[in-house]
Amino acid sequence: MAEDSNSALTSRNYRTYLYGSTLSLHGLWIQRLALGWHAWELTESAFIVGLLASAQFLPLILLTPFFGVLADRASVRGAAIVVQTLLAVTATILGLLTITGSMTTEWLLFLAFLQGITNSAYSPVRHSLIPHLVSRNKFPSAVAINAIVFNVSRLIGPAIAGVIVALYGLSAAYFINAVTYLPMILVMFVLRIDEEEPHPSSRDPYLSQLLEGLRYTRDHAPIRQVILLAAVSNFFGRGVLELMPAFAALIFAGGTGELAVLMAAAGVGAILASLLFSSRTFGAHLHQIVVVGAIGVGLSTMMFAFVGNLVTGVIVVALLGLFTSFVAIGSQTEVQVSVENRLRARVMSMWTITIVGGPAIGSAVAGALAGWIGSTYTSLGFAVACLLLIAVVGIANPRTARNPEV
Numbered sequence: 001m002a003e004d005s006n007s008a009l010t011s012r013n014y015r016t017y018l019y020g021s022t023l024s025l026h027g028l029w030i031q032r033l034a035l036g037w038h039a040w041e042l043t044e045s046a047f048i049v050g051l052l053a054s055a056q057f058l059p060l061i062l063l064t065p066f067f068g069v070l071a072d073r074a075s076v077r078g079a080a081i082v083v084q085t086l087l088a089v090t091a092t093i094l095g096l097l098t099i100t101g102s103m104t105t106e107w108l109l110f111l112a113f114l115q116g117i118t119n120s121a122y123s124p125v126r127h128s129l130i131p132h133l134v135s136r137n138k139f140p141s142a143v144a145i146n147a148i149v150f151n152v153s154r155l156i157g158p159a160i161a162g163v164i165v166a167l168y169g170l171s172a173a174y175f176i177n178a179v180t181y182l183p184m185i186l187v188m189f190v191l192r193i194d195e196e197e198p199h200p201s202s203r204d205p206y207l208s209q210l211l212e213g214l215r216y217t218r219d220h221a222p223i224r225q226v227i228l229l230a231a232v233s234n235f236f237g238r239g240v241l242e243l244m245p246a247f248a249a250l251i252f253a254g255g256t257g258e259l260a261v262l263m264a265a266a267g268v269g270a271i272l273a274s275l276l277f278s279s280r281t282f283g284a285h286l287h288q289i290v291v292v293g294a295i296g297v298g299l300s301t302m303m304f305a306f307v308g309n310l311v312t313g314v315i316v317v318a319l320l321g322l323f324t325s326f327v328a329i330g331s332q333t334e335v336q337v338s339v340e341n342r343l344r345a346r347v348m349s350m351w352t353i354t355i356v357g358g359p360a361i362g363s364a365v366a367g368a369l370a371g372w373i374g375s376t377y378t379s380l381g382f383a384v385a386c387l388l389l390i391a392v393v394g395i396a397n398p399r400t401a402r403n404p405e406v
Helices: 011-043 046-073 076-098 107-133 138-166 170-190 206-219 221-241 244-250 258-275 286-304 310-338 341-373 375-396
Strands: none
Touching: 011 046, 011 076, 011 107, 011 170, 011 258, 046 076, 046 107, 046 244, 046 375, 076 107, 076 341, 107 138, 107 341, 138 170, 138 258, 138 310, 206 221, 206 286, 206 341, 221 286, 221 310, 221 341, 221 375, 244 258, 258 310, 258 341, 286 310, 286 375, 310 341
C-alpha cells in the first residue's frame, strides 16, 4: 500500500493529464521522423539534417531561461493552451506546404525554428506543471511515468511514421501531429490545477528573477554538476542521435524503414531506463546514475564509430538511448525534488537548455564534421571529447551534498 500511495497514477488529475500528453507525444515523434527524412529528401545533405535539428533546438538555448521566468509568473493552464495551439497551427502549415508541393528547404528550416521557439516556451511550463498535479511524495513516480510514456512514444511513433510516410506521404505525418495536439488542449481546460501559491510579483524586475535562477544553479554543487553532465552527454550523444536520418542512408544504405528501426531502438533503450528508474534502488541513487549514464553515452558513441551493419547499429543506438535517458531522468528528478517551488521553473529552464538545447549545437557540429571527415571519425572524435569533458566536470565540480531524499 505504501508503494501505491507514492504512485502518481493514484491521482485522477495526473491520469487525465497523462491521457492528453500520451497522444501529443506520439504525434511529436511521428513528425520528428518526417522532418528529418524530409530534410534528407530535399537536400541529401548531412549538414542540412543537422541544421534542421539545430533550428528546432537552438531557440531552447536562447529563450528557455526567459520563458522560465514567465512560467513562474504566469498561469500554467493558459500558457499550456496557447503553446499547444501554436504547435498545432505550425504542424498544419507544414502539412499544407508539403501537400501542395510548395515546401522548400528554407521553409522547412524556418518552420522548424518556429516550432523550436514555441517549444522553448512550453518546456518550462510542462516541467513546472507536475507539482500542480501531484503531491511532493509522488514527484519521482510522475517523472518516471512521464519518461516511460515519452519513450514508448519514441518507440512507437517512428514506427507509425514509417508506415504513414510510405503509404500516404510526408504531409499526412504533419497533419496527424496537428490533430494529436487537440486532446491535450481539451485536457488543459478540465484539469484541476492548484495555482493559489503566489507567483513572483509582476512588479519584481524581470532580469533579477532570471539572475536568481542562474545564481541558484551556480551555487548548489549537486545541481550544477548534474546540469553540466547533462550538457556534455546531450551535446555529444544526442548530437549523434539527431543525425540518424543521414546515417540511415549513408551507413546502412536505407530509407524510412531503416530510420524507423534505428529511432525505435533508441526508444527501447530509453524505455528500459525509465522502467529501471521506477524502482526504489535507482530512485535512491540519482546522482550516481547520472554519472554512470554520462560515461555510458561517451562509450556508446565510441562504439557507434565502428558499426558496420544494421543489427550492430540497432544495439549501439539502443545503448545510446539507455544512457542518455539515465542522464535525462536522473538529472530532471534531482532538480525537481531539490529546488524550492518558487524557483523550480527557472532552474528547470537551465536543465531544459542542456537536455534539448545541447543537441542543437551538437547535431550541427556533427553534421558538418560528417560531411567533412565522415561518420566514423565524427563519432570517434565526439566520444573522446565527451569522456574527457565528463572527467573535467567531475574534477572541477566535486559533489559536496548528499542526494535529495525521494
